Amino acid sequence: MEVSTFIYPYTAWTDSFVHTAFENAAATLSGAEACYQSMKKQGKLPEDSHTKFIAFGGDGGTYDIGLQSLSGAMERGHDMVYVCYDNGAYMNTGIQRSSATPKFADTTTTPAGTIIPGKMQSRKDLAKIMVGHHLPYVAQTIALNNFKDLYEKAEKAIYTEGPCFVNVLAPCPRGWGYATEDLMKINKLAVETCYWPLYEVIDGKYKVNYKPAKKLPIEEFLKPQKRFKHMFKAGNEWMIEEFQKEVDARWQELLDLEEITNKE
Amino acid sequence: MSIRERLSGNEAAAIAMKQINPDVVAAFPITPSTEIPQYFSTFVNNGAVDTEFVAVESEHSAMSACVGAQAAGGRAMTATSANGLSYMWEMIYIASSMRLPIVMSLVNRAVSGPLNIHNDHSDAMGVRDAGWIMLFSENNQEAYDNLVMAHRIAEHKDVLLPLMVCQDGFITSHSIENIELIEDDKVKEFVGKYTPEHYLLNQKEPIAMGPLDLQAYLFEHKKQQADAMCKAKQVILDVAKDFEKMTGRKYSFFEEYKLEDAEIAIVCMNSTAGTTKFVVDELRAKGIKAGLLKLRVFRPFPAEEIAKALSHVKAVAVFDKADSLNAAGGALYTDVTSAMYVNKNQVPCINYIYGIGGRDTKANDIEAVFNDLQEIVKTGDIQNPYRYMGLRG
Numbered sequence: 283m284e285v286s287t288f289i290y291p292y293t294a295w296t297d298s299f300v301h302t303a304f305e306n307a308a309a310t311l312s313g314a315e316a317c318y319q320s321m322k323k324q325g326k327l328p329e330d331s332h333t334k335f336i337a338f339g340g341d342g343g344t345y346d347i348g349l350q351s352l353s354g355a356m357e358r359g360h361d362m363v364y365v366c367y368d369n370g371a372y373m374n375t376g377i378q379r380s381s382a383t384p385k386f387a388d389t390t391t392t393p394a395g396t397i398i399p400g401k402m403q404s405r406k407d408l409a410k411i412m413v414g415h416h417l418p419y420v421a422q423t424i425a426l427n428n429f430k431d432l433y434e435k436a437e438k439a440i441y442t443e444g445p446c447f448v449n450v451l452a453p454c455p456r457g458w459g460y461a462t463e464d465l466m467k468i469n470k471l472a473v474e475t476c477y478w479p480l481y482e483v484i485d486g487k488y489k490v491n492y493k494p495a496k497k498l499p500i501e502e503f504l505k506p507q508k509r510f511k512h513m514f515k516a517g518n519e520w521m522i523e524e525f526q527k528e529v530d531a532r533w534q535e536l537l538d539l540e541e542i543t544n545k546e
Numbered sequence: 547m548s549i550r551e552r553l554s555g556n557e558a559a560a561i562a563m564k565q566i567n568p569d570v571v572a573a574f575p576i577t578p579s580t581e582i583p584q585y586f587s588t589f590v591n592n593g594a595v596d597t598e599f600v601a602v603e604s605e606h607s608a609m610s611a612c613v614g615a616q617a618a619g620g621r622a623m624t625a626t627s628a629n630g631l632s633y634m635w636e637m638i639y640i641a642s643s644m645r646l647p648i649v650m651s652l653v654n655r656a657v658s659g660p661l662n663i664h665n666d667h668s669d670a671m672g673v674r675d676a677g678w679i680m681l682f683s684e685n686n687q688e689a690y691d692n693l694v695m696a697h698r699i700a701e702h703k704d705v706l707l708p709l710m711v712c713q714d715g716f717i718t719s720h721s722i723e724n725i726e727l728i729e730d731d732k733v734k735e736f737v738g739k740y741t742p743e744h745y746l747l748n749q750k751e752p753i754a755m756g757p758l759d760l761q762a763y764l765f766e767h768k769k770q771q772a773d774a775m776c777k778a779k780q781v782i783l784d785v786a787k788d789f790e791k792m793t794g795r796k797y798s799f800f801e802e803y804k805l806e807d808a809e810i811a812i813v814c815m816n817s818t819a820g821t822t823k824f825v826v827d828e829l830r831a832k833g834i835k836a837g838l839l840k841l842r843v844f845r846p847f848p849a850e851e852i853a854k855a856l857s858h859v860k861a862v863a864v865f866d867k868a869d870s871l872n873a874a875g876g877a878l879y880t881d882v883t884s885a886m887y888v889n890k891n892q893v894p895c896i897n898y899i900y901g902i903g904g905r906d907t908k909a910n911d912i913e914a915v916f917n918d919l920q921e922i923v924k925t926g927d928i929q930n931p932y933r934y935m936g937l938r939g
Binding site for chain 2: 318
């Protein structure tokens with residue numbers, strides 16, 4: 283985000299913006315927010331001023347190298363929204379695997395080889411890790427249908443006091459291997475196959491925002507993406523089956539969590 | 547009237563921070579600096595300061611939060627040691643490149659590995675080229691005084707650089723000594739209000755900070771940091787003058803202890819200077835003209851002034867409490883000898899690596915060095931300049 287919005291001496295930002303390093307957006311913002319609270323308390327800022335703090339990170343800077351800094355900031359309860367743009371790999375450095383990369387995906391550090399067919403580990407579930415921090419608001423969303431879900435969750439996150447977390451799936455045409463114009467189609471398939479369920483957790487209560495009437499098979503999501511191409515070779519059917527099993531299990535777990543956390 | 551107290555170096559640092567009353571303190575505990583955030587958080591929780599204390603989950607986040615806070619428009623302070631500073635390393639450079647006058651109390655300790663919690667200067671030496679002003683302190687009084695002067699130096703419009711005040715872990719941080727504290731209101735007045743020209747929370751002038759800075763500009767921005775470091779020299783002297791007016795205590799780039807007519811001299815930093823003064827006095831009683839140059843300001847490095855101060859002696863030994871492992875000598879030695887060379891000072895100069903991992907430095911060790919210097923004066927032969935003091939054979 284930094285490299286595309288703020289190349290000296292130009293900036294695309296009209297509001298105040300700070301970038302320091304890769305793994306520490308949450309920690310940097312912790313300091314800015316603490317300073318705001320301190321200056322506000324001391325009367326060093328105008329009384330009617332109200333500032334919200336929003337951090338943006340990719341899955342590399344959030345799931346992986348920045349997880350400690352994010353966890354620390356959320357636990358300390360800074361009044362901020364952390365937005366993760368999850369494109370499922372380190373795309374900026376050239377498509378290396380992250381812990382957000384789905385199983386079997388072909389990346390430049392988990393190439394689909396003759397012995398090891400892509401990434402052999404499952405994807406980390408970051409939104410649930412954030413739920414484990416007992417935040418007032420955690421959401422998982424995607425740009426879909428005029429961005430309605432995304433807008434609504436962003437608004438809730440921004441207007442909820444305290445540490446909030448929003449995970450946004452951000453398909454990468456180059457890294458995932460699909461045509462750019464198919465972005466909205468890929469987004470829709472991620473949701474309709476339940477690969478990327480839309481849900482929010484408000485004060486610990488799960489709410490699944492969309493339940494497909496007929497869940498599509500995972501092949502529909504995998505097939506248009508070159509990173510999963512090897513899964514469709516003869517003899518690799520087991521990979522698709524395994525992927526489907528995992529999607530099903532995670533979807534069921536989510537439905538169960540919704541039921542359990544909403545019990546009277 | 548100043549307040550006479552008995553405090554450890556860590557207490558002295560924490561009290562200076564209380565009197566400075568920064569907007570944010572972000573710190574993570576690490577021996578031997580842990581007590582500083584501990585004492586400070588009691589000030590916070592008892593309402594003695596206005597500070598927001600951010601109990602971060604790591605030193606990397608401590609410096610990140612300090613950068614965020616200072617960029618937002620407040621004063622930010624922290625304290626750390628050894629591996630804590632190593633873990634901050636990435637952010638240390640970012641803090642100075644963003645020209646944020648953050649102030650740190652660095653309680654010097656050996657950087658791992660192997661693991662050791664005791665004093666040497668390997669932590670500080672690891673950041674000597676990071677664009678921070680680095681002040682060293684012989685005792686708790688100097689650690690306190692340096693912190694009181696810190697913001698005036700760092701925040702000066704000609705400087706705008708972060709600053710660290712070093713003191714020796716355990717040796718001064720945990721030793722209780724007499725100290726003269728300055729009254730709260732005097733410190734408040736001396737330090738003054740922080741009024742940054744540009745900051746994130748200024749709603750009238752939003753600002754983007756920390757750009758991607760490519761080939762077209764980075765070089766010039768680095769030169770600006772270098773210029774600021776050069777200008778810091780005068781500011782350090784000016785602030786010391788004002789400080790002397792308030793307290794009567796005199797500070798400069800370095801202290802010259804019986805150096806004026808000395809024939810043999812030692813250059814060192816922090817607590818070893820105290821032991822060296824004792825040895826100098828003993829030798830002087832025997833008629834030996836020994837002297838000391840105790841360096842206070844390591845960055846900016848007062849090259850010309852050091853070369854001049856040592857120009858009349860006949861042999862010099864530079865003490866480094868960190869080995870550079872470079873087959874040539876310690877960092878302070880390299881700096882001092884290059885300063886002497888370019889200023890046409892041809893005095894023989896040797897190096898002693900000492901006190902590594904908290905190895906005790908005794909008066910007779912230092913006396914042996916003065917004996918070596920006398921031998922060099924006699925023979926004119928420096929033999930191996932890269933030596934060790936207190937190392938078991």
